[in-house]
Amino acid sequence: MTPDLRDDGSAGPVSGQDWARAVELISAADEIALACHVSPDGDALGSMLGVGIALRAAGKRVTASFGDRRFTVPRLLRFLPGQELLADPAHYPAAPEVMVTFDVPTVGRLGVLTGNTAKAHELVVLDHHPSNTGFGTLNLVDPGAAATAVLAEELIHRLGLPVDKDIATCLYVGLVTDTGSFRHSSTTPDAHAMAARLLATGLDPEKIARELWDRSPFGYLKVLGAVLDRVRLEPEVGGGLVWTFVTRADRAAYGLPYDEIEGMIDVIRRTDQADVATILKEDDDGVWQVSMRSKGGVDVSRVSAALGGGGHAKAAGFTSHQPIEETIESLRALL
Ligand code: 5GP
Ligand code: MN
Numbered sequence: 001m002t003p004d005l006r007d008d009g010s011a012g013p014v015s016g017q018d019w020a021r022a023v024e025l026i027s028a029a030d031e032i033a034l035a036c037h038v039s040p041d042g043d044a045l046g047s048m049l050g051v052g053i054a055l056r057a058a059g060k061r062v063t064a065s066f067g068d069r070r071f072t073v074p075r076l077l078r079f080l081p082g083q084e085l086l087a088d089p090a091h092y093p094a095a096p097e098v099m100v101t102f103d104v105p106t107v108g109r110l111g112v113l114t115g116n117t118a119k120a121h122e123l124v125v126l127d128h129h130p131s132n133t134g135f136g137t138l139n140l141v142d143p144g145a146a147a148t149a150v151l152a153e154e155l156i157h158r159l160g161l162p163v164d165k166d167i168a169t170c171l172y173v174g175l176v177t178d179t180g181s182f183r184h185s186s187t188t189p190d191a192h193a194m195a196a197r198l199l200a201t202g203l204d205p206e207k208i209a210r211e212l213w214d215r216s217p218f219g220y221l222k223v224l225g226a227v228l229d230r231v232r233l234e235p236e237v238g239g240g241l242v243w244t245f246v247t248r249a250d251r252a253a254y255g256l257p258y259d260e261i262e263g264m265i266d267v268i269r270r271t272d273q274a275d276v277a278t279i280l281k282e283d284d285d286g287v288w289q290v291s292m293r294s295k296g297g298v299d300v301s302r303v304s305a306a307l308g309g310g311g312h313a314k315a316a317g318f319t320s321h322q323p324i325e326e327t328i329e330s331l332r333a334l335l
Pocket of ligand 1: 041109290291292308309310311312315316317318319
């Protein structure tokens with residue numbers, strides 16, 4: 001089955017010519033290097049591995065990676081098929097013949113792989129961020145797509161490659177995480193139609209949901225308890241701001257890895273009195289990774305961009321080297 005296409009053969013703002021060029025470039029290459037953004041989420045890693053498995057099955061030599069200085073796959077995403085395609089950035093091709101990026105809006109989000117793009121002969125950018133800067137030699141960017149996985153599926157179809165259960169599992173993880181389990185406004189008929197195509201391969205949605213959202217080490221509950229205990233509501237800031245933080249020490253007390261705390265923002269953001277929810281997460285280097293969510297009153301991608309980050313209108317983030325109070329003060333001023 002192929003996805004629904006417009007009369008001109010395109011889906012969204014990616015033109016039929018650009019798709020044809022992508023197919024041409026990728027078909028002609030023996031070796032393809034794939035990369036997604038640092039601290040990959042389900043859509044970044046799922047899209048990349050889905051395409052990676054399909055290309056490997058087509059006989060290509062595939063390397064896939066992301067540019068974190070400490071290269072580890074988030075525990076939540078280790079169940080994804082195709083992990084054997086992943087290589088430490090140290091072993092990534094320095095000058096790839098064809099490099100394809102997934103869910104990367106700005107070249108800097110490739111982390112330590114940023115430099116590899118300059119030497120790539122062709123750089124194909126697959127993304128759905130409205131803020132994508134078009135840093136590729138070919139940019140397949142559709143801000144109307146619910147997930148980068150939507151573009152990944154179309155690329156696989158256009159290459160004439162089959163989507164098996166493993167590929168479908170990867171793409172489904174991208175779709176289900178970026179639509180917030182089909183709760184966000186990105187939950188279009190097309191998103192459900194794609195889910196139907198993927199489910200038809202026999203993938204296990206119950207297992208996927210359990211891996212992504214319904215399990216964690218016991219220490220998660222203890223850290224969440226501390227994080228909720230110190231949460232602050234500032235109704236007078238913007239349309240209301242609710243915020244909290246997680247330190248390295250909080251996590252160390254229960255041996256909780258950094259990537260386990262990603263879902264905590266979803267608890268914080270349920271607060272009725274706040275349009276914006278923010279959580280500051282201290283990583284293993286002592287740097288603060290700040291996650292922001294909005295119910296729509298404020299475009300948090302603009303706030304994040306003003307502080308050196310980016311993202312979507314309702315989900316964005318940035319990195320801060322300031323102490324907590326100073327970061328929050330900057331946020332208050334912008335909100
Ligand atoms: P999360 O809060 O789930 O880590 O990220 C939400 C959104 O914000 C994602 O689309 C992600 O790409 C973006 N984002 C998060 N952190 C950063 C950052 O430090 N820099 C940029 N440019 N975007 C970020
Ligand atoms: Mn992403």
